[in-house]
Amino acid sequence: MDKNTYIPENFIDDVKSYIPPHLSLEDFIDSCQQPLRLSVRVNTLKMSVADFEKEAQKMSWQISPIPWCPEGFWLTRSKEEEAALPIGNTALHLSGCIYVQEASSMLPPLALREEIHAIEGNEFAILDVAAAPGSKTSQLGALMDNRGLLVANEFSSSRLKVLAANMKRMGISNCALSHFDGKIFGDYMFECFDHILLDAPCSGEGTVRKDPNALKNWSIESNIEIAEVQKSLIKSAFLALKPGGSLVYSTCTLTPLENQQVCSYLLEEFGDAVEIIALDHLFDNANLATTDQGYLHVWPQIFDSEGFFIAKFKKRVSVAHHDQQIKKGKFPFEAFAPKAQLAFNAYLKKQFKMNALPGNLMQRDKELWLFPEHLESLRDKIKYARLGVKVGTIHKNGVRLEHELATSFGQLAKQNTQALTQSQAVDYFQGKDIRLEKLTSETGEVILTLCGAPVGLGKWQKAKIKNNLPRDLIAQGQLITWV
Template sequence: MAQINPDYLTHIASELPEHLNMDEFIAACHRPLRKSIRVNTLKITVDDFKQVMNSKEWKFEPIPWCKEGFWITHDDSQQPGNCVEHIQGLFYIQEASSMLPPQALFNELLTDDIGQQAPIVLDVASAPGSKTTQLAALMHNQGLLIANEYSSSRVKILHANIQRMGVNQTALTHFDGNVFGEYLYEKFDAILLDAPCGGEGTVRKDVNALKNWQLDDVTEIAETQKQLIESAFLALKPGGSLVYSTCTLSQIENQHICHYIQQQYPDSVEFIALNHLFENAEKACTSEGFLHVWPQIFDSEGFFVAKIHKKTSVPRLKKCPKQQRNFPFVSANEKQTNAVAEYLLKTFNIIIPEQFNVMIRDEEYWLFPAKFSQFIGLMRFQRIGFKLADVLKKGFKVKHEAIIALSDSIENQDRVIELNRQQAIEFLMGRDIPTNEIIGLDVKPAGEMIVSFHNKPLGVVKHLGHRLKNNLPRELVKDKIETK
């Protein structure tokens, strides 16, 4: 059972809206969270995913604010995080309330022609990647998504999730979030600031989240949040939208932060009401139009979401920093681009999409989102786009992440071998696959090929005739996979 500091209960009782009951709030805090997932539409449609999971007898209850999100029920023996479909990125295990901020940011852009708009978006605090990958899906992998994470260890987790989910238009940075207003002043069409916070809303999954709550800690972190929201607002283009969100409940970290930025820039800040974001959203809306989601309202985690429109430009607080030197990549020339494109087409039937630029570093070929070119030299990036191939003495060697990122660019399937579930498990565990176990497969050696499951690529093998040699990167090999 959740352990709640009595001082917290006294504090939050003074902030609970009149139409809500304190006893119901406490009871909700003591209930476990419902399990929820988001279907990754970069790889599969919602209907196809439900059909795929029929064999597991999952039951789906729609999450009102996210058409790709569902509360799920399943056999207690199942572990969704260990199933093949999760490993191959068909879904993300994500708390329902955390799906709100990306939806709020893009609720006016959820159309099929977003590729024509191709926005440039910043996610200020990205790891582990639930909201980043959701943003990428809402953007249909178009435009440019810069994902920042301050913790170096969490950058690795962020990159792993981006790769697994087939996100291909990102650039990763590793900075304190308050640098963006200085380095990337008014560069972004939209910004998500899911700010570090006290985490009061997470008590349903972390019973100790409120055990040692202190008001001084809340006040201290609010000062950091003020710096972050001002930096984000400076990095936003005039006419753009900023979503500020937290997984906490105190107004000090929520409404007060939004009022702070309005006081700093009264002529430029406009709050956008979210009471029509989804059906019954008004139950969680404040007078300003913010979503203050108490756990008992939708039986979810506690959350806060505010949307801010930047009406006019605001003065830059610091001078433009000096350009970054020693950018290690150069643009591939026409001959080099054609050579790697021919290799991909001939070997895998993959066509390089137009929204990428081929770049070279040493003996490596990379694909950068085309819109990234305007950011070269402005700041240091941890990782841009994805590695396409390594140069060999004769030809190229494709990278696993390129196969996953370009899965939608496969022209036809004659270079793809569809595996059954047991074979897919064997592949993900790093094992070779005997060709005599695959019905209809020609045993004549055929070189590099793609293996897939549910017609979604898992990785690359080398067809040696009697077996498919596994080329899955060692760091992606799994020790435990659910067999059902």
């Protein structure tokens, strides 16, 4: 129990005015002072749930399924093990097989699961309006199975870098990153997206179990200011949504000012064009947290989680928008030359027995990128900070492969792969070359794997594999050892 959790009296007075009658204020305060359970989500782009369960058993991790997320688990490790090796430095995490994600934050993407799984082929686009650090974005990418186009936007430049790093680690290959205030999407990408997730910036009232100081600067005035931003974002998101599409709005806060009242604003603004999709059947016992309107208002004591709010809407018909904007400027990429493309594909076939990569190869100066197939119709709508996967650097003698090609497509390789041992993996993530137990006659590039998942590239050199891990990804400290 953390009695140091800061819960101001004026916040408690405010909560009293809207806590549901079937819930106890005392239970709420007690829950806020309880430690948050560690939870992880299996990244099915890199590992199956069944394989994760086997790995957890090998390491004597105690896991229990999260009821609303088939890929989610609460996880218990010994205090000694966690102190010696944080979960973020374990092999499963470094390989991108798991993402440490709070259980209730898995709910917003799951509210779109049914719609995503109903789509056939690659001709669809999904927008994540406020994406960093990437837990929900990578969850959407896994639900999409890297099909279609996933536009992930982040307004903060520093958080955008974290988002990009997480997309690489998790093997998300159908993603385009943008760096804007989310208010621009309705104007520049009017009715472009099949489905949209708006996990809005908020006051974070539901996060006190993770951050004891989350309420240090809490005030009603701040709630009101944030709600105005949220209203502008939800209006923009609805304008960017195609007719027939779904919009999920979520926050990690509790106040109706930032939740129900923002939803009411959307309903008032667009009237009969908006339909509420009730979430009371999203999972077993969802009704315990469902409001009269059909929204999920997850209080910490209901499911022993963080506080969260999730609402889902359908856009019934197109709406009028008379202030659409058009991006200026030339698109800085051009198609990779057909002859060079054939040579590149031939190398992948020869070295890895890998077929042509799914997507469109595009060139910018000496950079070679693979764009998602569905980007064409949306590529000129806005300026993107990053598009698809950087697969190589072009030289006069061909293409030198990049780290991301391995993390995104390494599972397609049928030869020249090397499974890292525990000690080799430590060396690899610390930027060291990998010593081989015996000499090899293999040459050229090799895809390195950990826990069965691709983690990067190396180059065969008789007694070792030369490490090609980018410098910004080299880890410091203890890695992948067990007490």
